[in-house]
Amino acid sequence: MTCIREKIAKKCGGLPLAANVLGIVLRLQNTETDWLTILDHGYGDEEKNFEPSMDGRRVPSSISWWISIGYWQIHFSKIFDDGKDVSINQLYNFQTLVLLSCTNCKMILVGIGSLKILRHLNLSYSDVEKLPDSVVQLMNLQTLILTNCERLAALPVNIGSLTDLRQLKLNYCTTLQVLPREAGTLAQLRCLDLSSSGIKELSESCFSNLSNLESVDFGACKLPKEIKNSPKLRIFRHRREDTNEMPRGIETLTCLEVLDSYVVRSRETIFCTDDDSGIVELANLNSLKNLTIDHLEFVRGGIDADRAKLQDKTNLCDLLLRWGSNFDDDDEMAFDEALEGLEPNRNLRTLRIFGFPGFELPKWMGSSNYLPNLLKLILWGYNRCENLPALGTLPCLSFLYIKETNSLKCFGEEFYYQQEEQEKEKTISSSSNSFPSLDTLWIRGCPKLTSIPNSFPFLKILSLSHTNNKAITSILATGGLTSLTNFVIDDSPELTYIPVRVLFQNVTQNLQILSIKRCSKFQGFLEDDDLNIYNNNKEGPEINSNSNYISSSPRLLEMIVCPVLTLLPDLRSITSLRKCDKLKESIPYDLKKSLTFLEDLEVDFIQIEDKHLPDPTSVYDLINLMEDQKQK
Numbered sequence: 001m002t003c004i005r006e007k008i009a010k011k012c013g014g015l016p017l018a019a020n021v022l023g024i025v026l027r028l029q030n031t032e033t034d035w036l037t038i039l040d041h042g043y044g045d046e047e048k049n050f051e052p053s054m055d056g057r058r059v060p061s062s063i064s065w066w067i068s069i070g071y072w073q074i075h076f077s078k079i080f081d082d083g084k085d086v087s088i089n090q091l092y093n094f095q096t097l098v099l100l101s102c103t104n105c106k107m108i109l110v111g112i113g114s115l116k117i118l119r120h121l122n123l124s125y126s127d128v129e130k131l132p133d134s135v136v137q138l139m140n141l142q143t144l145i146l147t148n149c150e151r152l153a154a155l156p157v158n159i160g161s162l163t164d165l166r167q168l169k170l171n172y173c174t175t176l177q178v179l180p181r182e183a184g185t186l187a188q189l190r191c192l193d194l195s196s197s198g199i200k201e202l203s204e205s206c207f208s209n210l211s212n213l214e215s216v217d218f219g220a221c222k223l224p225k226e227i228k229n230s231p232k233l234r235i236f237r238h239r240r241e242d243t244n245e246m247p248r249g250i251e252t253l254t255c256l257e258v259l260d261s262y263v264v265r266s267r268e269t270i271f272c273t274d275d276d277s278g279i280v281e282l283a284n285l286n287s288l289k290n291l292t293i294d295h296l297e298f299v300r301g302g303i304d305a306d307r308a309k310l311q312d313k314t315n316l317c318d319l320l321l322r323w324g325s326n327f328d329d330d331d332e333m334a335f336d337e338a339l340e341g342l343e344p345n346r347n348l349r350t351l352r353i354f355g356f357p358g359f360e361l362p363k364w365m366g367s368s369n370y371l372p373n374l375l376k377l378i379l380w381g382y383n384r385c386e387n388l389p390a391l392g393t394l395p396c397l398s399f400l401y402i403k404e405t406n407s408l409k410c411f412g413e414e415f416y417y418q419q420e421e422q423e424k425e426k427t428i429s430s431s432s433n434s435f436p437s438l439d440t441l442w443i444r445g446c447p448k449l450t451s452i453p454n455s456f457p458f459l460k461i462l463s464l465s466h467t468n469n470k471a472i473t474s475i476l477a478t479g480g481l482t483s484l485t486n487f488v489i490d491d492s493p494e495l496t497y498i499p500v501r502v503l504f505q506n507v508t509q510n511l512q513i514l515s516i517k518r519c520s521k522f523q524g525f526l527e528d529d530d531l532n533i534y535n536n537n538k539e540g541p542e543i544n545s546n547s548n549y550i551s552s553s554p555r556l557l558e559m560i561v562c563p564v565l566t567l568l569p570d571l572r573s574i575t576s577l578r579k580c581d582k583l584k585e586s587i588p589y590d591l592k593k594s595l596t597f598l599e600d601l602e603v604d605f606i607q608i609e610d611k612h613l614p615d616p617t618s619v620y621d622l623i624n625l626m627e628d629q630k631q632k
Contacts, residue, residue: 305341524567
């Protein structure tokens with residue numbers, strides 16, 4: 001063992017503190033196997049693992065960082081998890097201790113109270129069931145992280161003795177039901193995270209004294225009645241949906257940067273009047289950067305919505321507006337007016353609008369004068385809007401996601417530019433200046449959508465799911481997808497054919513990935529000779545077979561869960577194809593000679609007459625098997 005000890009000492013590079021750290025570890029282990037484990041873990045070749053220190057000396061890189069900040073993260077989990085009677089009470093010099101995913105915490109934490117200068121303790125994902133009472137002796141502890149300690153059932157009753165504690169994270173501690181009352185005496189606490197924990201309610205006294213709190217996530221825990229005693233609060237998150245539960249004093253939190261979410265009070269709340277929903281509480285919160293407003297159905301129209309003064313919030317970058325289902329049809333006009341009154345500041349980067357029950361979206365959503373910096377727009381769950389505003393005029397919009405807009409029928413000209421602009425510049429086509437930055441478009445669950453005219457000249461990613469087959473061929477036939485690289489069609493049960501000329505013409509000359517999934521009636525791709533089938537069925541714009549086209553060359557082609565697929569494009573002309581996923585054996589030419597460039601071929605259905613033959617495991621095996629099946 002003397003030889004092992006000398007090798008370990010040599011790897012310390014002459015640094016006394018490094019030798020001290022490893023000396024403590026070696027004292028805890030007294031067998032040759034244990035010492036070899038320590039020698040072989042985490043260091044490697046000393047000539048390759050040295051780095052200069054601040055005084056010019058070279059120290060082992062694997063421990064220099066630990067020493068420089070008084071930090072030790074246990075990498076040798078095997079040493080502590082093998083059931084031996086070990087303790088860490090000799091590690092009295094450490095300031096940071098991390099025991100991630102440790103499975104022997106009860107034994108290891110014995111005597112932890114002796115680490116008098118410990119500042120940071122992280123037991124995340126460990127098997128700790130109860131923190132030892134000696135934890136409260138760590139008077140210098142500033143951080144206690146217990147994320148995902150699913151077995152943790154209790155905290156020390158005297159947790160208030162940790163007078164210097166700044167951060168307490170109990171997120172995903174699903175077994176933990178109670179936060180001790182003394183937690184309310186943690187006057188220095190800056191961050192409290194209870195998200196996804198088992199804690200359902202806090203005592204009022206537990207929260208009212210946390211005057212230095214800057215970040216809190218209540219998760220599903222019941223919110224306190226008042227929050228005005230935390231004037232330094234910057235982040236306030238919760239997952240409660242009770243419309244009568246928002247704490248009083250929100251308007252005093254002028255340092256607030258993240259509010260997720262503000263729940264609009266219902267009309268039955270005693271703090272509201274006939275024309276005031278209480279949303280005026282947001283008026284002076286001008287430091288907000290991220291804001292979610294829930295249950296907007298209780299806003300009393302445009303005048304009430306305007307009281308939130310979103311236009312004055314110059315720091316606001318991310319805004320989520322969400323309606324619930326608690327409304328009467330008599331409020332239909334009020335919804336349109338309310339959204340009009342919630343116009344944000346022009347610095348907004350991300351806008352999400354969920355469940356809007358009105359008939360018309362406001363004009364400020366489709367004007368470069370109002371939202372010149374908007375990058376991302378998500379519209380989800382509209383059942384009454386048949387048209388969209390002029391989103392094509394937004395100069396910076398790069399991501400557009402439209403989902404479950406069941407009433408949307410078409411993207412008309414108003415989708416690309418304001419009517420006023422059209423009248424001023426009648427000679428300019430709508431496609432020439434529309435969507436100058438859009439590179440990603442997702443459309444999900446728009447069953448009535450039948451027409452998507454015009455073009456998206458800079459679009460790279462297009463994903464269409466549960467949409468009308470006419471909408472699919474309509475957007476392909478416009479001649480404006482010159483930058484498209486990824487095209488996904490998913491769950492479109494009415495789609496039957498796609499003309500090769502539509503898909504692989506020069507409008508999609510940069511196409512790299514084509515994926516068609518869960519299209520139960522999709523039979524495949526029509527060549528020029530079969531275009532009369534397509535045109536007679538009127539599945540989209542009529543295609544002229546005499547026009548020339550340049551074949552694009554995708555690298556990935558996949559058709560998944562398309563049970564009636566029979567017509568494939570001629571893969572021999574797609575020479576850059578590298579992966580061909582889930583195709584049936586309807587290829588009429590010699591695969592081994594024609595598809596030599598193919599790297600990966602997956603076939604989802606081949607009937608093998610000889611049941612004793614093994615399943616194919618390579619592209620070559622698949623091709624041989626498919627050729628054999630054809631010869632039979």
